[in-house]
Amino acid sequence: MSVKQGGVSMSQESLKTVVTRIAPSPTGDPHVGTAYMSLFDYVFAKQQGGKFILRIEDTDQKRYNPESEQRVIDALKWLGLAPDESPEIGGPNAPYRQTERLELYQKYANQLLESGHAYRAFETQEELEQIREDMQKSGLGQGYDGRAKRLSKEESDKRAASGEAFVIRLATPTEGETLIKDALRGEVRIPNSEVPDAVLMKSDGIPTYHLAVVVDDHVMGVTHVVRGEEWLPTAPVHVLLYQTFGWQEPVWIHMPLLKNADGKKLSKRRDDSSLDSYKEQGIVAEALLNYLATMGWSMPDGREFFSLKDMIKQFKFERISLGGSVFDMKRLRHYNAHYLREVLDLETVAERAKPFFEAAGYSWKDEDYLLDVIDVLLPRIETLAELTEQSAYFFSDSFNYTEEAKRKLEAGQKHLEALERELSRLDFFDFDDVDDALREYVKSESVKMGEVMMPLRAALTGSTQAPGVSDLAVILGKSRTLERIGRAISYLEAGLPDDKPQKPKKDDEAGATP
RNA sequence: GGCCCCUUCGACUAGCGGUUAGGUCACCACCCUUUCAAGGUGGCGGCACGAGUUCGAAUCUCGUAGGGGUCACCA
Known part of the structure; x- marks a missing residue:
């Protein structure tokens, strides 16, 4: 199914420069979903003459993994999706790591606190669990019942001053509904009774995703938020924040999810979804990108093989299909084989293959020998890794x-x-x-x-x-x-x-x- | 379970009121052939279901079913 008629206009009211962003959290292997979103961010930004920003959402200190950031940067480089601004190259909106922008969030959180749109909550972890349990039993939704909202300003200030730990929660309306104008799905309405008083600021003084994205996206001038559909249920929190701050909302684009063979969201745990893993298997970046582009999007003329450049020329969000596609390794391999055999020239394939041959411990007397070996093996392999697996007798x-x-x-x-x-x-x-x-x-x-x-x-x-x-x-x-x-x-x-x-x-x- | 999103061959998709429902992967067969591939040709296989709207629905509306997502001081 394609985009609904009468959907939301893709253009902002003015001629603002289009700004998209990918905001991965550095918690582990660079995920193929990150590449998927980055592709559309990049393509759309380039097509519109805009900017594509890489921002690191490192607000979860528990899951933080220091190597991860560099691996994301490297993965985007490998893919050829170079950000215009990033923690590595800097830019006018620096810094690009959220833990380096803490004062900013604090400022806006305080502003919300003062205006009464947010409140301090002092419940402990155990109390919260109890609340959740009770709410579940009584069937009155789940999450948090908003009891701390009733604390007087004096008491709240006093307890905070005394050093008691607290979080800052958004005071969401209990009546009515919040409208998300999604560019792909039209108007999505979610009852406010379903929107929790989300934690904006954690007790360690670090913001949650909810506050940090909204503040950063606004401050960095992000015009189009392209993210996975998994964010749709919490989108009201973000919309509400834009509204209470009086900021103009970005165009919301909730993309379909990449699924595994069981039809479930691709997960780091269960599935082989690491970009590094694909690279190690000898998948070539161009092929992965092309394959990813066909997951939910199609060329107007039906071509299935096309370059990033061609995609930039032809891309329209209107041609996104919303079903959510199954990530099929067989099909990826088919794309890879095609790129190896038909698209990349032999010299390029050889350059890409060299690290694989070297890792296998092979050596060769001259370049021509390597080229001949690859040339004759090419119709028989689909990945660079298979090239070495099938060529041992050429080197020993x-x-x-x-x-x-x-x-x-x-x-x-x-x-x-x-x-x-x-x-x-x-x-x-x-x-x-x-x-x-x-x-x-x-x-x-x-x-x-x-x-x-x-x-x-x-x-x-x-x-x-x-x-x-x-x-x-x-x-x-x-x-x-x-x-x-x-x-x-x-x-x-x-x-x-x-x-x-x-x-x-x-x-x-x-x-x-x- | 509540809320939200989604639904065309096994998979990826084209289709946006009138098509013998098209293409690709996978699978099968045949051709080519020095094995394995590659390549070529052909085949298998689909509009979830039920009501409407309409002269006419894969296409529009509603309902049902199914799938997915989400309900954290994680993103």
Whole structure:
């Protein structure tokens, strides 16, 4: 389903510069949902000639993880979604870490306190639990009953002055409803009875998300808040804050959620949703971005492969579908394979692949060798990691033969011996020469191609599943090709002392056992 | 459970009153072939249900069902 008719206008009343922001909290692995939101933030901001800000929401000290911030920054860099302002590069709205902006929130919290739109609450953790329990029992909603609102100003001031711990809560209306003008869903109305007196300022003097986002978004001039649908239920708190401060609301855009195969919100715990993990698996940034873009959005002309640039040209929030898409690794791999094979040039793929080869402990004599290896493997792999998994025999001579390969070697021993002679006679060892030689041999022996090629393939790679034999031989080069044939022959001679193998083999294809 | 959002093939989606409901992934088959792939061709498979509105509904309205989100001094 697409956006409702008569939805909210996307444009602010004036010609304000569009400002979007991604505000991750540094609590762990950079999440794919962050990349998802960043993509739309970035694309929309760039399209509108606006700015995209990265702000770190580190207001939860308990869950704070110091490495996490840098990993988010790095992940955005990897993706190519460079913020115009961030804690790393700074900007006119610095600082970009909320714990460095504490006085600001304090100021606004006090303002709310003075105007009576907020109040101090002194309940302890245990008391709160009790309240919640009671409310649940009586069926009168949950959360907090607002009892501290009834404290007199004098008492509140006195208890605060005496050093008693307190939080500051927003005094929300109990009657009526709050309207969220969501650009994708139209008008969403939530009864105020459902809107809790949210904590704005925690007892440690650090604001909650609710106060911090609103203040920062306003102060930083954020015009469009693009965030996950999970925020819709608490959006009234934010709308109410804008209203009591008398600030103009941003355009609210609650995006559909990314789901796992069970249809549940993608979670760090259950699901593999870490950007670093995708990177390590050899997913390429362009492919991930393209894939993410198709989750809930589509090109007007139906193209499924497109660049960030093209997306910026064509993007409209109107084409967002609200269903919430299942993150499908298979499909991501398909996109990745396409980028590896069709979009990125070989040199670029090689650059991206190098860290993987290095991590695998492989070394190569020159760039061309690496390029040839990648080129011939490309149709067979979908990720950079698979490139190394399938190329061991290109970087080491001491590979083992699989059981299937052993059988092929045994069946083709005489061909190997002949081929060793034939190939050693070649002056040039380029594709045509090798290919011609092999084909001529097959013809002269009047056997099936496979009878000759499979044993050779097994000798060259230790496996029966590999690229074309002529390609393999040419890439490996004459001397290594001959060495490997020789190695296979000595293996056969050493490994088969008896005339006949013990167990009668049932081998369908290469059944030509002597 | 309350509140809110959502609902087209298994998955991602096109469709915005008149289409044989289109494409992609996955899956299956065939072709190509020297194995594995890649590539090519074809196939399987869908408008959650029920009422309306209308000459005509996947498209508009309502209801039902189902799914999801959220109910913290976490974001």
